[in-house]
Amino acid sequence: MSADASDLSLVHRVQRGDKGAFDALVLKYQHKLVKLVMRYVRNPAEAEDIAQEAFIKAYRALPQFRGDSAFYTWLYRIAINTAKNAVVSRDRSPIEYELDRSNEESYDMQSRMKDAETPEGLVLTDEIRSTVNAAIDALPEDLRTAIVLRELEGLSYEEIAAAMACPVGTVRSRIFRAREAIDRRLRQVFEGGLGRAEEIG
Amino acid sequence: MSRPTFRNEHFAALALAWTATGVAPAEEQAPTHWLERMNQALTTRNYDGTFSHWHGGHVEMLRIIHRVQDGTVSERLASLDGSGREFVRTGASLSCYLPDKRTVVVEQRPPEKSLVGFPAVTDQTASFYDIREIGRTRLNRRDTHIITVSPKDEYRYGYRLWIDDSTAMPLKTQLCDTHGHVIEQIVFASLTLPSRIPDSAFRTEVSTEGFQWLRNETPPPPAQAGGAMAWSAMRLPPGFKMTGRSAQTLPGSTDPVDHLVFTDGLASVSVFVEPQRAAKAGESPVAETAEVGSSSAFSTVVDGHKITAVGEVPPDTVRFIATQVKAHGK
Amino acid sequence: MNEELDSQLSAMFDDELAPEQCELLARRLSRDEQLKSRWGRYAVIGAAIRSERGVSLNPPLAGRVSAVILTEPALSGSAAAQGVRRAALRWWQPIAGAAMAAGVAAVSVLWLRAQGPLPGATLSAQRTAHTDAIAPGQGLSYVVPRAPAARAVLVPSTTLANYVVAHSMVSSPVARRNLLSAFMTSESANAASESITAAEEPHDVQANIP
Numbered sequence: 173m174s175a176d177a178s179d180l181s182l183v184h185r186v187q188r189g190d191k192g193a194f195d196a197l198v199l200k201y202q203h204k205l206v207k208l209v210m211r212y213v214r215n216p217a218e219a220e221d222i223a224q225e226a227f228i229k230a231y232r233a234l235p236q237f238r239g240d241s242a243f244y245t246w247l248y249r250i251a252i253n254t255a256k257n258a259v260v261s262r263d264r265s266p267i268e269y270e271l272d273r274s275n276e277e278s279y280d281m282q283s284r285m286k287d288a289e290t291p292e293g294l295v296l297t298d299e300i301r302s303t304v305n306a307a308i309d310a311l312p313e314d315l316r317t318a319i320v321l322r323e324l325e326g327l328s329y330e331e332i333a334a335a336m337a338c339p340v341g342t343v344r345s346r347i348f349r350a351r352e353a354i355d356r357r358l359r360q361v362f363e364g365g366l367g368r369a370e371e372i373g
Numbered sequence: 374m375s376r377p378t379f380r381n382e383h384f385a386a387l388a389l390a391w392t393a394t395g396v397a398p399a400e401e402q403a404p405t406h407w408l409e410r411m412n413q414a415l416t417t418r419n420y421d422g423t424f425s426h427w428h429g430g431h432v433e434m435l436r437i438i439h440r441v442q443d444g445t446v447s448e449r450l451a452s453l454d455g456s457g458r459e460f461v462r463t464g465a466s467l468s469c470y471l472p473d474k475r476t477v478v479v480e481q482r483p484p485e486k487s488l489v490g491f492p493a494v495t496d497q498t499a500s501f502y503d504i505r506e507i508g509r510t511r512l513n514r515r516d517t518h519i520i521t522v523s524p525k526d527e528y529r530y531g532y533r534l535w536i537d538d539s540t541a542m543p544l545k546t547q548l549c550d551t552h553g554h555v556i557e558q559i560v561f562a563s564l565t566l567p568s569r570i571p572d573s574a575f576r577t578e579v580s581t582e583g584f585q586w587l588r589n590e591t592p593p594p595p596a597q598a599g600g601a602m603a604w605s606a607m608r609l610p611p612g613f614k615m616t617g618r619s620a621q622t623l624p625g626s627t628d629p630v631d632h633l634v635f636t637d638g639l640a641s642v643s644v645f646v647e648p649q650r651a652a653k654a655g656e657s658p659v660a661e662t663a664e665v666g667s668s669s670a671f672s673t674v675v676d677g678h679k680i681t682a683v684g685e686v687p688p689d690t691v692r693f694i695a696t697q698v699k700a701h702g703k
Numbered sequence: 704m705n706e707e708l709d710s711q712l713s714a715m716f717d718d719e720l721a722p723e724q725c726e727l728l729a730r731r732l733s734r735d736e737q738l739k740s741r742w743g744r745y746a747v748i749g750a751a752i753r754s755e756r757g758v759s760l761n762p763p764l765a766g767r768v769s770a771v772i773l774t775e776p777a778l779s780g781s782a783a784a785q786g787v788r789r790a791a792l793r794w795w796q797p798i799a800g801a802a803m804a805a806g807v808a809a810v811s812v813l814w815l816r817a818q819g820p821l822p823g824a825t826l827s828a829q830r831t832a833h834t835d836a837i838a839p840g841q842g843l844s845y846v847v848p849r850a851p852a853a854r855a856v857l858v859p860s861t862t863l864a865n866y867v868v869a870h871s872m873v874s875s876p877v878a879r880r881n882l883l884s885a886f887m888t889s890e891s892a893n894a895a896s897e898s899i900t901a902a903e904e905p906h907d908v909q910a911n912i913p
Contacts, residue, residue: 178718181725185733187778192733195769199743200716202764203750210758217410217541220762227768235778297760304751322717323752329719348713351745358744415876426884433888437880450883458887460868467872469864469886478864482872491875532877546877557881587861617873623865634873641878643870665867666885668878683870685878 179243186234194234198227201244205251212255222258226251296361303361307354318343319350404506404520405494410541411534412491417441420542421574422564423453428557428666440570449575459577470579477581478624479588491641492616498638501525501612510535512544522639527551528610528690529640530667540566548667550687557667587625604631604646604678606697610690612637623647635684635694642684642694649679662688671695712738716745 179200185193205226209219230250237246308316314336321332329343336343421438434453440446451459459470469478494504503523510517516538523531531553535545542564548557605615617634623645631646663670669688672681673695682695708731714720715728732738747760867886871879 176718177722177725178715178720178729181722181729182732184726185729189778190730190733191769191772192739193729194772195765196729196732196739196742198765198768199739200746202762203746203758203760206762206764207758215409215413216406216759218413220759220764223762224764224767224771227764228771231768231772231775231778300747300760301751301754304748308752319748320752323749329714329717344710344714344719347717348710351713351748352709354748355741355744358748362740362744412876415880424884426881426888428885428888431888435884435887450887452887456888460883460887467868469868471861471864474861476861478861478868480865480868491873491879534877543877546881548881557885559881559884621869623862623869625861625865632869636873639875639878641870641874643866643873645866645869663863665863666881666888668867668870668882668885670863670866681866683866685874685882 176239176242180239183234183237183239183243186231187237194231197243197247201247202227204244205247208248208251209255212252212259218258219255222255223251225258226254229254299361300358303357304354307357308350311350311353315346315350315353318346319354322347404504405499407506407518407520407536407541408494408504408522408534411536411543414541415439415543416446416491418540418542418566419568419570420564420566421570422561424559424561426557426559426666434562438570438574440575442570447570447572447575449577451578457579459579461575461577463575468577470577470581472579474585475583476585476587479586480624481589482621492636492638494638497612501529501637502531502639509538512537515539515544517544523549523553524551526611527687528612528693529637529686530556542566548685589622589624589626603701604633604644604680604698605701606633606635606644606694607699608697609635610637610693613642613694616641633698640684640686642682642686642691644694644698645681645683646678646698647681649674649677662692664688676700708738709741712742713745716742 179197182193182197186197202223205223206216206219209222209226210216213219213222226247230247233250237243308319311319317336318332321327321335322329327335329340329347332343332347333340419440419442421436423434423436426433426435433456436451436453437448439448445464446462447464448462449459450461457470457472459468461468461470465482467480467482471478501524503525504520505523506518506520508519510519512535517535518538520534520536521531522534529551531549531551533547533549533555534543536542537544542561543559544561544564546559547555549555609615613635614637615633615635619632620629621632622628623630626647628647631644633644633646635642635644661672665683668683668685669691670681670683671688671691672679674680675698678700680695680698682691682698684691684694708728711720711724711728712732715725715732720728732742743765750758750760864886867882871883874882
């Protein structure tokens, strides 16, 4: 496999005018990008806004993407620049006031310690997390090991094959079946009552 | 009343479950997060809306237009019936049009001063207020979160906020006393968030012919403010800290004024210290106590200086703070 | 469910699929909403396993980006590329309202009915024991604000305007809005010309928002 073939196949489609292909890239990298941006802004909602902006910038700049680097590396750089710009442009401490430094510091710690999600995100996030955890706990050990090595340790199929002493094809199958089992439960969270699109207004 | 959506019921059930088992850390920060988002929305978004303001049995409609463009804030707040008063802020200039007094009060602030800093909710704040989300509701077909901020003592007021899920704008706001009784209420009747607002939207409609214009002089260097003395509060109500001071001149006067700011993270009180001067002819001195809506003001004279405290807190709190402000000779 | 297809999807998600198969699958992925949803859930599973603190596992991001991009010109400019999938706005699980994407150059209008009766108008309503409790999800009862206890308010002046404006620059956004609004109303203007004396006995009335 050539590295990055997955992303590149989607990128090429987008470059040829297929907007739907970009959705797939966003879906794949949105969590990573938000987490990255949160290094620069503490506020998760603001981080989401900045990540959103980064994705849109990436979309517009895609014609210039030549594949010199991996797509995610390129996207990552755009996100960092966007985050930095956002921080610089919105930083407006009133300089004539002597700010109470200790208040500032404690606020900083508080945000880092706490999981400041929106109530709605909190509801769904908690439910998602517990659903996934429960599903993983219920997996046969070989499936569980495979998916955890892949998602948590980021090992390639070859590396996992070596770790689990089995063929690469088996790794691929185990990861797929693990995802299927988890997704069966997750689908209910997303599609059962909670996921129905809602008419606003 | 239409049946609540599944999502609202589900969330409500979860919210009640959390409450029943004691508040898990995960729930406590969510409401604070909404307050942050709301403050962000109010200070960084463009919006144009009309709202009703209720206080003391009196309701009036106002229009607010707010724009942030190239780092500059413009806003205009106009009374739609009754007084015809308007407040306009463009860049460095703050103007109050008071047709009832045939006066315009203009304050010029240096560019840095035109940027607003407001108190940040801290760990400390949470120990003086109980901040929680008590539910969600549709407020005229908009999904809103109901956030309550309940003061734990009599020194401060509380809020009930209906925060729009999508924009984090506070569609309805109630200011409450420590018993939970509503003292002041603001409800949006219409609201748009345009991406562009023309400069013309910020021009006042008040005809100022024959009006008296009160402007301020350039502020003196900080060393001169309040004389050679530094002013500070001897004691403060629990949770309040001084977070800043600046020197400025107020419109209509050449006296330098020391502006001290105290806050508990949510409520703030400004204390103005100026040399006591004789009242000009035709102008009533600021009363010993005054109310502007739910905000309170109190002034007293100490050592030849007039000390005025103003804040969105109960009258006793401004009185407390004003009477605690003393000078330290240098 | 096509197991081979889904198995390929899983491999492609991990960048472990042969390039020629990626090309084919990418085409399907872009058009098939079910496939796209599954792909999105694969990403959620990964994020959940990594338990990224502070990050919503289901941010409204993807839908908003999609909405914005739909309004952008297609990158290649070809006529075929204008294929706006009408259903595209639905493939993600909308949590917040889809109507407002930050950054979209659109005017969003919220028209609300005027809220609640004027306090005076509620005199005829039955007086019930009021409670501040609001039961979530069951409609909203709110306490109609009551007039504060009577007090003599002395005369404000243009000096007060100075203090109000100066203080408004340091108070919290909600508080400053209250303050400035109050100062703009005729209540303040009228108070400048007369003293307010004892008002009626305050009462609380409960009203329901339909």
